[in-house]
Amino acid sequence: MEIRTATAEDWPSIYPFYAATMAEGRTYAFPPGQSLAEARPWWMEQPPGRTVVAVLDGEVVGSAKMGPNRPGPGSHIGTASFLVDPAHRGRGIGRALGVHVIDWHREQGFHGIQFNAVVEVNEPAVHLWRSLGFEVLGTVPEAFAHPDHGLVGLHLMYQRL
Structure with missing residues (x-):
């Protein structure tokens, strides 16, 4: 699997998932039902941020911002x-993206990483x-x-780098 910086040409491949x-x-807690154009600024980061894609066998199967x-x-x-594209979940793509993100933050000199809103019943993500x-x-x-679960909590998660 290759993880690389996303380009404008990648957005139409990211948008379906x-x-x-x-x-x-x-x-x-992003708005559902957004068009291709409406959703783009919600995902495609501008500097100093970065968006990446995970590519497997030539197909974009995941992304991180x-x-x-x-x-x-x-x-x-x-x-x-x-x-992660629902058709490719459970294959280690999220883990690979997570490791990439942690490494990138370290390389950029960040002191820590804060996840603002991890849904507490999203057990795969929390784990x-x-x-x-x-x-x-x-x-x-x-x-x-x-x-499915009604009103649930949002975790604030943190890792010191």
Whole structure:
């Protein structure tokens, strides 16, 4: 699998699994039903951020976006978001993207990485981030309306670099 910087030409390949993930309503509080053009600025980061794609056998199967969590005095803490094509989940793509994001943040001199809103019932994500060294600092109760579980918490997760 190759992980590389996403180009404008990659967006049409990312969009179908972006749209599918948002339509599921289980992991992101992003607006569902966005068009290709409406969704683009929600995922394709501008500098100093970065968006990458995971490519397997010539097919874009995942993506991550990363950069400073806050501007100015908070810019030394990074953040990131991840998408894996539902047809390719469970194949280590999320883990590979997570390792890439951690390495990138270290190379860029960030002091830590903060995930602002990990849905507490998203067990695969919570397990993955814990296995990569993140800890849950706190949980905002009932902050996410999950289609199967009702109101559930959002974890604030952190890793010091």
